Each structure stands twice: as structure tokens, then as C-alpha cells.
Amino acid sequence: MATYTGLSALWFSLIGLLWAGYFFLEGFDFGVGMVSPLVSRDDTDRRLCMNAVGPVWDGNEVWLLVAGGATFAAFPLWYGLLFQGAYLALFVVLLALIARGVSFEFRAKFDDPRWRRVWDVANFAGSLVAALIWGVAFTNFVHGLPLSSAGYTGGLIGLLNPLALVGGLATLAVFAFHGSVFLSLKTSGGLMERAQRVARVAGGAAVLLLAATVVGVAAGGRPWHTLAGALPGGIPLVLGVIAVVELAAATLLVIRGRDGAAFFCTGGAILLAMGAIFGSMWPAVLPASNGAALALTVGAAASHPYTLEVMTVVAAIFTPLVLLYQGWTYWVFRRRLQRPAAVAAQAPGASGG
Amino acid sequence: MALDLARWQFAIVTVFHFFFVPMTIGLAFLVAVMQTLALVRKDETWDRLTRFFGRIFLISLAVGVVTGIVLEFEFGLNWSAFSIFVGNIFGAPLAIEGLLAFFLESTFIGLWIFGRERLSPRLHLATIWLVSIGTILSAFFILAANAWMQHPVGYTVEGGQAVLTNFWAVLANSTLWASFVHTVVAALATGGALVLGISVWRAHRAPDELERNAFRRATAFASALVLVAVVLVAVTGDLQARLMDIQQPMKMAAAEALYNTQNGASFSLLTIGNLSGQPVFQIRVPHLLSLIADLSWNGQVVGINQMQATETAKYGAGNYAPVLWLTYWSFRAMIGAGVLMIGVSAWGVWLWWRKRLAASRWFRRAALAGIVLPIIANASGWIFTEAGRQPWIVYGLMETTKGVSTIGAGDVALTTAAFVVVYSTLAVLAVVLVLRAARHPFDEIGEPPDDTDPTPAPGLVY
Numbered sequence: 001m002a003t004y005t006g007l008s009a010l011w012f013s014l015i016g017l018l019w020a021g022y023f024f025l026e027g028f029d030f031g032v033g034m035v036s037p038l039v040s041r042d043d044t045d046r047r048l049c050m051n052a053v054g055p056v057w058d059g060n061e062v063w064l065l066v067a068g069g070a071t072f073a074a075f076p077l078w079y080g081l082l083f084q085g086a087y088l089a090l091f092v093v094l095l096a097l098i099a100r101g102v103s104f105e106f107r108a109k110f111d112d113p114r115w116r117r118v119w120d121v122a123n124f125a126g127s128l129v130a131a132l133i134w135g136v137a138f139t140n141f142v143h144g145l146p147l148s149s150a151g152y153t154g155g156l157i158g159l160l161n162p163l164a165l166v167g168g169l170a171t172l173a174v175f176a177f178h179g180s181v182f183l184s185l186k187t188s189g190g191l192m193e194r195a196q197r198v199a200r201v202a203g204g205a206a207v208l209l210l211a212a213t214v215v216g217v218a219a220g221g222r223p224w225h226t227l228a229g230a231l232p233g234g235i236p237l238v239l240g241v242i243a244v245v246e247l248a249a250a251t252l253l254v255i256r257g258r259d260g261a262a263f264f265c266t267g268g269a270i271l272l273a274m275g276a277i278f279g280s281m282w283p284a285v286l287p288a289s290n291g292a293a294l295a296l297t298v299g300a301a302a303s304h305p306y307t308l309e310v311m312t313v314v315a316a317i318f319t320p321l322v323l324l325y326q327g328w329t330y331w332v333f334r335r336r337l338q339r340p341a342a343v344a345a346q347a348p349g350a351s352g353g
Numbered sequence: 354m355a356l357d358l359a360r361w362q363f364a365i366v367t368v369f370h371f372f373f374v375p376m377t378i379g380l381a382f383l384v385a386v387m388q389t390l391a392l393v394r395k396d397e398t399w400d401r402l403t404r405f406f407g408r409i410f411l412i413s414l415a416v417g418v419v420t421g422i423v424l425e426f427e428f429g430l431n432w433s434a435f436s437i438f439v440g441n442i443f444g445a446p447l448a449i450e451g452l453l454a455f456f457l458e459s460t461f462i463g464l465w466i467f468g469r470e471r472l473s474p475r476l477h478l479a480t481i482w483l484v485s486i487g488t489i490l491s492a493f494f495i496l497a498a499n500a501w502m503q504h505p506v507g508y509t510v511e512g513g514q515a516v517l518t519n520f521w522a523v524l525a526n527s528t529l530w531a532s533f534v535h536t537v538v539a540a541l542a543t544g545g546a547l548v549l550g551i552s553v554w555r556a557h558r559a560p561d562e563l564e565r566n567a568f569r570r571a572t573a574f575a576s577a578l579v580l581v582a583v584v585l586v587a588v589t590g591d592l593q594a595r596l597m598d599i600q601q602p603m604k605m606a607a608a609e610a611l612y613n614t615q616n617g618a619s620f621s622l623l624t625i626g627n628l629s630g631q632p633v634f635q636i637r638v639p640h641l642l643s644l645i646a647d648l649s650w651n652g653q654v655v656g657i658n659q660m661q662a663t664e665t666a667k668y669g670a671g672n673y674a675p676v677l678w679l680t681y682w683s684f685r686a687m688i689g690a691g692v693l694m695i696g697v698s699a700w701g702v703w704l705w706w707r708k709r710l711a712a713s714r715w716f717r718r719a720a721l722a723g724i725v726l727p728i729i730a731n732a733s734g735w736i737f738t739e740a741g742r743q744p745w746i747v748y749g750l751m752e753t754t755k756g757v758s759t760i761g762a763g764d765v766a767l768t769t770a771a772f773v774v775v776y777s778t779l780a781v782l783a784v785v786l787v788l789r790a791a792r793h794p795f796d797e798i799g800e801p802p803d804d805t806d807p808t809p810a811p812g813l814v815y
Binding site: 047061070072311315 | 411412414415416418419420421422423425426428429430433434436437438439440441442443444445447448449450451452453455456457459460461462463464466467468471472511514516517518520758759760764767768771775779782786789790814815
């Protein structure tokens with residue numbers, strides 16, 4: 001079977017874009033959740049952090065669901081073998097997403113410090129664990145896993161190899177950086193200044209860790225790159241290196257107080273890193289570290305062309321619409337959050353719904 | 354072992370999710386109607402009711418959303434072979450659900466929660482309607498996927514995979530349309546029953562005339578809506594039964610535990626003893642099963658034994674009957690709860706019409722108890738339709754035993770146990786928070802937001 005067709009290549013790219021969009025958007029949600037304990041001095045600060053992403057986090061998470069659904073529809077074998085293979089890892093991500101998902105809605109419901117503490121921890125830990133595992137997962141995908149015809153069967157332990165853990169920490173640092181820059185843009189006063197300080201440190205860590213991951217992945221064998229249609233290995237490598245450079249530039253920009261430009265760079269770095277990952281996986285959806293023939297290719301995993309055609313038509317019609325209204329949401333909530341003059345401890349949540 | 358655990362896990366995560374889904378669909382619609390009345394009539398009472406029930410709606414939505422994320426991946430986690438077999442067809446509605454429904458719902462809910470002060474009243478109203486449309490679209494596409502498992506259409510099987518040949522056939526599936534309307538009106542009844550129960554109780558406890566009148570109005574509105582919705586549930590349920598009789602006769606027979614083909618078959622209201630055909634005690638309604646299945650007095654209903662023979666001849670040796678006690682009792686729980694709902698809501702409408710809503714203590718109790726009736730009906734309806742399809746995961750094409758992932762029983766046990774713990778916690782929290790929101794002082798709702806801010810920045814809601 002051919003390693004790919006035009007339509008399957010399109011859907012592979014679209015799924016890459018969905019993941020990139022997901023990490024760009026939920027990356028800063030995760031980041032805000034992770035740095036909130038570092039930048040917050042009191043309950044109001046923690047509320048400001050949560051509310052900075054409050055109107056948008058739910059829509060951001062849908063990128064993940066659509067990536068999942070699109071994988072199911074366009075590449076059933078990829079969907080089936082991937083999630084079965086990464087069983088416990090995905091399960092932990094799901095629990096993390098549940099914990100942080102309900103924390104937004106639940107936190108303000110009781111005016112009790114212990115109750116709020118529980119949901120602050122849930123938001124923090126949920127963000128951190130999800131970011132870490134996504135990083136571990138994608139480092140493994142781009143480095144290749146030992147596969148058999150039943151996909152990956154090495155369990156959670158096999159996924160937690162040193163390189164993947166470095167990749168996980170890199171993802172964590174990149175999101176923390178991305179999130180603290182976002183927080184600098186969305187808040188004001190002392191909270192903003194503390195977010196900027198955290199951003200500098202997170203930026204430095206993100207540069208080092210992502211650079212280490214890029215080097216580690218580049219040093220690997222990548223046998224699937226011998227498959228017909230594979231990109232020259234230099235292309236993803238260059239994308240990865242530019243991502244690191246962008247993170248370094250973002251760190252310098254944060255130091256100079258240019259948060260808007262810095263956010264542009266952290267976001268760009270995430271998109272480029274995802275481009276590098278999907279570019280390097282191509283033409284495999286499940287790259288195998290133990291031989292080119294064992295990789296699950298885009299062509300072998302793809303649905304029948306008719307399914308892909310239907311999906312293409314639906315995506316062509318509705319994706320622009322989604323981008324438009326989701327973009328509009330960010331426009332509506334573009335203003336910085338202000339710390340309430342008299343700390344409105346009375347009935348948080350009373351103004352909603 | 355791993356197969357049984359995977360079945361249990363899927364049942365747990367789906368049924369739990371489905372406690373919240375109809376509630377959310379129903380409440381989104383009801384809150385949108387309330388907000389429309391508030392805006393069109395410039396009515397402060399409806400505005401307060403919108404906010405009051407909006408808070409409860411958001412709790413249900415939050416739990417529905419996070420448990421829905423699990424389901425997007427559950428097929429790949431535990432039903433990998435099934436996913437690979439059906440992905441060509443089943444995956445498409447799932448992806449479209451995300452693109453059309455989830456984005457709409459999740460983006461506009463953020464705008465609705467945070468946008469009250471930032472959007473014009475009309476635009477703010479539009480956001481909740483878009484959320485409501487999103488929830489209903491979501492039901493349509495996920496039921497399109499499920500209807501295909503119940504009654505596969507528009508496909509061929511090629512190289513071990515079901516391949517889509519006609520997407521319109523999948524969307525025009527008769528099973529889909531019957532179950533879609535049935536599910537959505539059931540969801541309206543679910544949200545309506547919650548509004549009804551809480552309103553009756555709040556009207557009774559109201560400290561002043563303003564609050565009493567507000568919740569009386571909500572009581573009347575909800576009673577009427579629930580009554581209409583449950584009647585439509587019954588009508589569409591009946592349509593589904595006739596489709597089932599044609600498409601999945603075994604499920605129809607299993608609903609009644611009818612062993613042998615019968616003309617003018619009676620319907621048993623309940624059975625004491627076992628379902629093996631020699632019950633200790635039964636109450637039967639003559640001819641009712643034939644009416645349900647076939648819409649005729651003496652219509653033929655095929656029995657389990659005959660279907661077993663037919664399916665054995667068609668698919669080879671095997672047991673093609675589902676677990677009868679489960680189908681028999683879930684079918685009765687669903688219908689029984691629905692009938693009681695008609696009673697409660699008709700009572701409410703009648704009391705309202707006679708202007709006696711205030712007087713009846715027994716109606717108050719019935720309306721409060723009525724909150725759980727649709728929840729029971731929804732869960733048992735799903736259990737019936739899914740369990741009744743067994744042993745098939747895709748009717749006639751793939752057996753459930755062949756659809757499972759190759760995951761060790763230990764891993765499945767671990768994740769199942771963890772889901773039970775996490776979901777139980779969520780259930781307790783959701784109930785506690787809904788009870789708290791239901792007691793929220795009415796006069797505190799609808800007060801102007803904190804306007805001490807010199808600049809109108811985005812509000813703090815969470």
C-alpha cells in the first residue's frame with residue numbers, strides 16, 4: 001500500500017494543526033494553572049488567574065476533542081492503536097482534565113478557604129500533569145516507539161524513558177512560559193509584575209529543556225524516514241531549532257517588557273514545535289523505532305477516500321466559522337483584568353448566569 | 354475478564370455522563386426561553402429566574418463536559434478493535450459533533466457566563482440560544498453514530514473494516530431520527546422536571562410575594578413544558594418500538610421476555626419470580642405488546658426462541674439473546690417513570706389552571722420526587738437500548754466480544770475503579786452544589802454587579 005494519498009496527507013496535516021491549535025490555546029490555560037501558585041499573593045490573585053482564562057478555556061479544550069474525533073474518523077487504526085497503546089498515560093491525562101475542568105466551575109461556589117484550596121490544587125495539578133504527559137507522549141511519538149502489528153505494547157513504563165521525560169518537562173516549561181506571558185498580558189499591577197518575573201525564569205528553562213529534547217530526538221535513528229515520501233530529516237530539525245530560537249527571543253522580549261511580542265513568539269514556538277513533530281512523524285502516524293516496516297503509515301491507517309471527502313467538505317465549511325467566532329471571543333474579552341477596588345468577597349459567581 | 358471489565362467501565366462512564374447530558378440540554382433550552390421572556394417582556398422576574406436556574410445549569414454542564422471528554426477517547430482506550438472496524442463511519446459524526454456542536458457550546462457558554470456586562474442584551478441572549486443549539490446538535494451527531502450501531506446503513510465491509518458508502522443514508526437513518534427526537538424531548542422533560550420540583554418548593558418557602566409569584570410562574574411554565582415533552586417522549590418512544598420490532602426483533606422480544614412468537618401478545622406490567630416463562634405472578638395487559646410493536650390488535654410479535662433460531666441460521670451458532678432481566682426491567686423502569694412524569698406534570702397543569710398551586714401539599718411532594726423520575730427513565734432507556742442490542746456491538750456486523758482492546762485485565766480494573774471513585778465524588782459534589790444553588794436567596798440574584806471598578810474590566814465570575 002502506498003504510504004499516503006493526497007486526502008490522507010491533508011487529514012494528517014489537519015490533525016497536526018488541531019493538535020497545534022490545542023497546544024497553542026490550552027497551553028496558556030495549562031500555564032496559567034501552573035504558575036498561579038507562584039504569582040498569587042492572596043485569594044483575589046488566584047481568582048484573577050482563573051478568570052483570566054475563564055471565558056475561553058472550555059472552547060480551547062474542544063480543539064483536543066476535535067483532534068480526537070478527526071483521528072477516529074480519518075485514521076481509525078491510528079485512533080485504535082494509539083489510545084490502546086498509551087492506555088494508562090491517556091487515562092491519567094483524562095483524570096487531570098476532569099480535575100481542572102470542574103475546578104473552574106466549583107471553586108467559587110463555597111466561600112470557604114479549604115474548599116478553594118482543593119480546587120486551586122486541582123487546577124494546578126491537573127494543568128501540570130496533563131502538560132507533562134502530553135509532552136512525554138509526543139516526544140515518544142516523534143522519537144518512535146517499539147511497535148508490533150498490535151501497535152505499542154510497552155505500557156506506561158516504556159513511555160517514561162529519559163528522553164520522553166525531558167520532553168515532558170520541556171512541554172511543562174514551555175506552557176508555564178506561554179501561560180505566564182499570557183497572564184502578564186491579561187492582568188495588571190503586582191500580579192502582572194510577578195507574572196513577568198516568573199516568565200523570565202520559565203523562559204530560560206523552556207529554552208534549555210526544549211533544546212535538549214530537540215538534540216535528543218535528532219540523535220535518534222528514525223528508521224521510518226526511509227519510507228517513501230518522508231521529508232528530508234533536516235526540515236523538522238530546522239523547525240525544532242527555530243522553535244528554540246523563538247523561545248529564546250521571547251525570553252529576551254519579556255525581559256524588555258514587550259509581553260505582546262513575547263506571546264507571539266511563545267505561541268509561534270509551540271506551533272513550530274508541533275510542525276516539527278508531525279513533519280518528522282510523516283509519513284507514519286505511529287513511527288516505529290524498531291524498523292521502517294513496522295511503522296503504521298498514513299496510507300495504511302487512513303479511512304476510505306469517501307469518508308475523507310465528506311469530512312473535508314464539512315471541515316471546509318465549518319472551520320472558518322469556528323475560527324471566526326472563537327476569535328471574536330478573544331476580542332470581546334481583550335481587556336486586562338483589574339483587581340477589584342474593594343475586594344469583592346461577597347458572593348463570587350453572583351454576577352454569572 | 355478484561356472484556357467484562359471493559360463492559361462495566363463503558364456502562365459506568367456512559368450512564369454517568371448521561372445523568373448530566375439530558376439535564377444540560379433541557380436546562381440550556383429552558384434558561385434560553387426564560388431569558389427570551391425576560392428580554393421580550395422586559396420582565397425582571399424572568400431575568401432573576403434566568404440567573405437562578407442558570408447557576409444550576411452551569412453545574413450540570415461542568416460535570417457533563419468533563420465526563421464527555423472521557424467518552425471521546427473511551428472507544429480507543431477499551432474498544433480498540435471496534436474503533437478500527439467502525440472508524441470510517443462512526444468517527445465521522447464524532448468529529449463533526451466536535452466541530453459543529455462542541456465548539457459552539459463551549460465558546461458561547463464562556464460568552465454567556467462572562468458576557469452579561471460586555472454584550473448587548475440581544476447578543477447575550479443569542480449566546481445562550483447558540484449554547485442550546487450546540488447541545489442539541491451534539492445529541493444529533495452522537496445519536497447518528499449510535500443509530501448506526503443499532504441499524505447499520507450506507508456501508509459495505511471491506512478488508513475487515515466497515516466502509517462508508519453513503520453519508521446521507523447515515524444521517525437519514527430512521528433509527529437516528531426516532532431516537533434523536535425521543536432523546537431531545539426526554540431532555541426537555543428532565544430539565545423541566547428539575548425546574549418544576551425546585552420551583553414548587555421555593556414558591557412554598559418564599560419569604561415574600563415577589564419570590565412566590567416568580568416561582569409559581571416557573572412552576573406553571575415547567576409543568577406545561579414537562580407535560581408536552583413527556584407526551585412527545587411517549588409518541589416517539591412508540592415510533593422507536595415499531596422500528597425496533599422491524600430492525601431488532603430480538604430486542605423487542607427481550608423487552609417483554611417473550612419466549613415464543615405470539616399474535617395479539619399481551620404486555621406484562623411486572624413479574625414476580627423469574628422471567629423463564631413460568632413466573633410466580635404477573636400482571637398482564639392484553640394485546641398491548643402487539644399494539645406497541647405493530648400498532649395492531651392481533652399483530653405478531655416474534656419470540657426469543659424463534660429469533661434465536663433465525664439468527665443462528667444467519668450468523669452461525671451462538672447465543673443471540675441479551676440478558677433478559679436487564680432488558681425486561683430497564684424497559685419497565687423507563688416506561689414506568691415516564692408514566693409517573695405524565696401524572697405529576699398533568700397534576701401541576703391542572704392545579705395551575707384551577708389556581709390552586711399554592712394549596713396542594715401532596716403535589717409539592719410529588720414534584721420534588723419528580724426530579725429523579727426522568728433521570729431514572731433516561732438511564733434505564735439507555736441501558737435498555739444498549740443492553741438489548743447485545744451480543745452485538747454493531748447489530749449484525751460485529752459482536753461485542755470482538756470489539757474489545759487487547760488491554761490486560763489489571764489495567765482495565767484499575768481505571769474502572771478510579772472512574773468509580775472520581776465519578777462518585779463528582780456526583781456527590783454536583784448534588785451538593787445543586788442543592789446549595791437551589792437554596793440561593795432570590796433577592797440576591799440580579800443585583801447589579803460590582804460597579805466600584807473605575808474601569809469596566811472583564812468581570813470575575815469564577
